[in-house]
Amino acid sequence: MLKEATGLAGGALLFSPLGMPILFHGISGIVVGGAGLFVANAVMKQVKDLLPTQPSSIQTEVNQTEE
Secondary structure, eight states, rough: OOHHHHHHHHHHHHSSSTTHHHHHHHHHHHHHHHHEEEEEHHHHHHHHSOOOOHHHHHHHHHHHHHH
């Protein structure tokens, strides 16, 4: 899932307002873009940690239907 999201975001990044400074400003643009991607990755990890995993959700549903 993360690999597909990264590929999609990478393609969209080149055409976004963030992508232009990376292309036009060289190293400083890469630093700013890298910082933005680092923050986005941290947010995605926090969201992933908050979401319940699929097997526990299924197990909860099975336990509720047995009662």
